Amino acid sequence: MKQIWKQTWRQRLAAALIQLLMVLAMAGVGIRMPVQAAEKNAVTQSGEMKVHFLDVGQGLSILAQSEGKTMIYDGGDRKTSRFVVSYLKEHGVSKIDYLISSHYDADHMAGLIGCLNAFDVKNVISSNYVHTSKLYQSFVKAVKSDGLKMQHPAVGKTYKFGRGSFEILAPKTIEAKGSNNNSVAIKLMNGENSFVFTGDAEHESEAAMCNSSIDLSCDVLVPGHHGSATATSWDFLQKTVPEYAVISCGTNNKYGHPDKDTMDKLQSMDIQVYRTDKQGTIVVTSDGANLNWSAEPCNDYTPGDDSDQGTRSTSEVQQEASQTAIGEHVWVSATGNKYHKTNHCGNMNPNTAKEEPRAEAEAQGLEPCKKCY
Ligand SMILES: [Zn+2]
Ligand SMILES: [Zn+2]
Secondary structure (H helix, E strand, C coil): CHHHHHHHHHHHHHHHHHHHHHHHHHHHHHHHHHHHHHHHHCCCCCCCEEEEECCCCCCCEEEEEECCEEEEEEECCHHHHHHHHHHHHHCCCCEEEEEECCCCCHHHHHHHHHHHHHCEEEEEECCCCCCCCHHHHHHHHHHHHCCCCEECCCCCCEEEECCEEEEEEECCCCCCCCCHHHCCEEEEEECCEEEEECCCCCHHHHHHHHHCCCCCCCCEEECHHHHCCCCCCHHHHHHHCCCEEEECCCCCCCCCCCCHHHHHHHHHCCCEEEEHHHHCCEEEEECCCCEEECCCCCCCCCCCCCCCCCCCCHHHHHHHHHHHHHHCEEEECCCCCEEECCCCCCCCCCCCCEEEEHHHHHHCCCEECCCCC
């Protein structure tokens, strides 16, 4: 009796397992189909936001898509303009809801002219200054011929974008002779996920962002100005506290981007690093809670220029200076042109001798005493 029951039990279990496997297989097919279709048309699923960091060499171009809405933040340089347009087409883009030009330097703006010509653009957001370049004139012309006006929104203005939104972080002020610090910076949000793009904004603009009441914290930061040491200040990193940094720069670029200072900061804060110069185009999908990346972070913290030693922080320099001062004090007499190891070497009056750092004595033109050195 027991034996029979066991067999029946085994048979039932086997049947149940087969049924379960069939259900799983069907469900698997069911799940996989729409994902494949979605990827083919590059349409994000409900609640998703896809952000593409395009490999435009030394430049910046970011495509964001959410629930049928499209944003392009910068378009890279002339050389990659065609690549940007074809990349967008491949990813199902026909209209651009927000075309954002951070600033009018060619490595950010040139490709946007191609986008204005190739796509149905709804809104152009840009910085409120004028560039002297011919390229800027072409940009102005392309905007006008699309019947559009450049919008220069104030800091704090928020736009709905697909499932999420974006907020203007900068520029607070316009530098008369500047370009990089006039960059339009934004915080792009989807549920709990957020991204901060600052174009080529440098320390001055970062300081203004830090002084605003806007919450700068984000999951993903694109370090300003291609990882240059002129951007990504400690204060800005401590306000943004990103988990990931995506650096957009060209392989062996002539500027040596990214700089050692920036990479050292990212490493010391354990920020995971993606780099277009090492990894090409990088795509991340946000479901509102989690980020799903197209690749693992490279976490390559080496600077663009091997010989880059970085600049040391003021506190480090001060610390080192005080160590030198403690270690290398010398004695100098009231008169004379020598400094001494001790105040009683015999070649000086110990009563009028005073102690000072060796560097200071040398700066005064004093030479080491031959007797004690
Ligand atoms: Zn620039
Ligand atoms: Zn740039």
